[in-house]
Amino acid sequence: LGSSGFVVPQHAMRLSTGLRDGDALVRKRCAEALGKLGTGAQDYAEDLAEMLRGADSWTWAAAAEALRLIGVASLAHAAALGPRLSDPTSSVRYAATVALGKLGEAAKDQLWPLVGLISSPDASMRCTAVQTLCSMGKAATPACGSLLKFKLDKDAKVREKIAIALGMLGKTAQEADALADWLIGDSDPSVRQAAINGLQELGQLATKHADKIAKHLTDNNARVRSAAAQCLVSFGPLGAQVLVARLVRSLEDPEDMALSASQPALRAVLEALQGLDSHHLDPYAELLAAFYAAAQPDLQTVAWACLQKVGQSGQMQLAKLHNDPHVAVRAGVAEALGQLLSINKKSAQPTAAHVTICGAIAEQLLDTSTVVRAKAAEAIGRIGGRIAEPHVADLARRLEEHDVRIYRSVLEALAALGELSDPYARLVAVRLEAAEAHVRGCAASSIGRMSGSAGLAYVQNLAFCLREDRDQDVRRRAAEAIGLMAQNPQAAAVINQMGQTETLASRMLEDKSAAVRQTCAESLGRFGQWAGAATHQLSLALHDSAPEVRKAAAQSMACLGEALAPEVVALIRALEDLVEGSGTDV
Secondary structure, eight states: OTTTTOOOHHHHHHHHHGGGOSSHHHHHHHHHHHHHTGGGGGGGHHHHHHHHHSSOGGGHHHHHHHHHHTTOOOHHHHHHHGGGGGOSSHHHHHHHHHHHHHHGGGGGGGHHHHHHGGGOSOHHHHHHHHHHHHHTGGGGGGGHHHHHTTTTOSSHHHHHHHHHHHHHHOOSHHHHHHHHHTGGGOSSHHHHHHHHHHHHHHGGGGGGGHHHHHGGGGOSSHHHHHHHHHHHHHTTHHHHHHHHHHHHHHHHOTTOSSGGGOHHHHHHHHHHHTTSOHHHHGGGHHHHHHHHTSSOHHHHHHHHHHHTTOOHHHHHHHHHTTTOSOHHHHHHHHHHHHHHHHTTTTOSSOOHHHHHHHHHHHHGGGOSOHHHHHHHHHHHHHHOHHHHGGGHHHHHGGGGSSOGGGHHHHHHHHHHHGGGGGGGHHHHHHGGGOSSHHHHHHHHHHHHTOOHHHHHTTHHHHHHHHHHOSOHHHHHHHHHHHHHHTTSHHHHHHHHHTTHHHHHHHHHHHOSOHHHHHHHHHHHHHTGGGGGGGHHHHHHHTTOSSHHHHHHHHHHHTTSGGGGGGGHHHHHHHHHHHHHHHOOOO
C-alpha cells in the first residue's frame, strides 16, 4: 500500500494497535509495516517514539527506521537512545547503535558517543558503530580524524568499514592519503576494494594516487581489479592516461609481471575504458586497435566495444598509423577500420574521410608483413560498396604474388565483393589449380559469387573440381558455387545446357562425402525447372544413408515444379518406406 501511494487509514490504525501487542515479534513487524506506509502513518509517530523510550531493545531498530521512513525522525528521537550507548549490557549498546543508524542524519548529536564505541573490544560493535556514522552522511565528517586512528584495526571487517567511511565522509587529502598509503595495500581483498572505492568517492582529492591504484589492475582478486579500473576511469583524462600506460607496458614489455601475464587484468582495463567519452578514447585509438588484433577472443570483444565509441577524428588518427613500425598495430588498424567502415558500405556517396581511410588500408596491401596484407585484404572485402570499389584492382593483383599465405584472404574478400570482382575472374580461376586445398576452395566460392558471364565462363572448371578434386571441402564449395550462380534463372539455363546439372546429380549419388552429396542436392534445388532431368536421381537420393542428404533431396524436389510430376508416385512411396522403416525426419 505504501509503494502504491494509496494508504487506507484504517489499515494504519490497525497496525498501530499492534505496537502495544504482548508479543515482541508482532510489535516489530507492525513497526516495520507502518514505516512502509510512509507519510500516511505520521499520525502514529508518537507511538513509534514510545517504543524507542521503552526497554525492549529488540524493537528499537524497527521503530527508528519507521520514524525515518515516515519522515519525522528527529534529534529528540536520537536523544532517547543516546543514554543506551553507555549501558553496561553489550546487547543494549549494540541495539541502540543499530537504531541510531536507522535514524540517519537525525542522530548527529550522538556522533562522539558513537566514535567512542569504535574502541570497543567487540569487533561487531566496532563495525556497527562505523556503519552508523556512515548512515549519518556528511554530518559525521568531523569524526574522520578519529577514524584514521583505527585504520589498522586487527579485524578485516572493521578495516573495510573504515575504508568505506573515509570515502563517504572524507573531504580532505588526509583521508585520501590514509586510503592510498595503508588500506589499499591491505591483505584482505574486501578491504582493498573498499579502499579503492573510497578513493573513487573522494574524486579529485585522490587523483595524485592514480599510480598506486593502477598497481591493483593486476590484483589477484577480480573485484579489486575491476574497482581499480573503474576508479581510474572516474578520474577522467588523467585516469585514462594511467590505464593506457598499463596497456602499453603489456605490449612493449612481455616480461613485465603486470598485465602481459594476466588476461583478466587486461580485460578489466579495457572494460573500464568503455566508460570514457569518445573524445577521451580518440587519442588511444591505435592502442585499442592493437588489442583488437589480439589472438584472445575475450580481448577482441572488449577492445571492439571501445573502438565502436571512437569518433571520426579517432578513425583518421588510426588511418595515419597504417605504416606504424609495429606489425600488431598495423594489423589492428586494418581490421578495426574495416569493421568501422563496413557500417557505411551502403552509403550512396562516401565521405572524404571514408575515402581517405580506405585508401590507407589499400596501401597496406603492399605491406612487408603477410599478416598485415591479409588483414588489409579482409578489410576491403568487409567494407565493400562504393567505398572499396576504387581498390578492388589492387586487391585482385595480390593474387599475382608468390606468397600463398595471402591468397585465402584475397579470395574471400573478392567473394564478399561479389560483382565488383567480375573483371578479375581469370586471376581467381587460376587459383582453382593451386596446390593448397584452402586456396582452391576459396577460389571456387569467389567464382560462385560473381555475376553474369564472369562466373559462367568458369563453370566447367568448377565442375572439374567437383568431379576430380581430392579434398572434400573443395568439392563441396565447387558444388555450392554452381548452385549460387544458378539462382539467376538465365544463368541456370546456360549451366543446364552445359550439362552441369547432370554433374551435380551424379556426384550427389556417387561422392563418398555426405557433405558434398548434400550440397549437390541443395544446389540442384536452386536450378528450379532446369533441374527436371535430375528428378530421378533426386528420388534415388531419398534412400541415401545420410539423413541430411535425404532431407536436402526432398526439399530440392519441391523446387522443381511441373518437372516433378513423373516422379510424384515414386517420391510418395519412398517417403512411406522411410517413415515406416527407419523413422527418418525426411
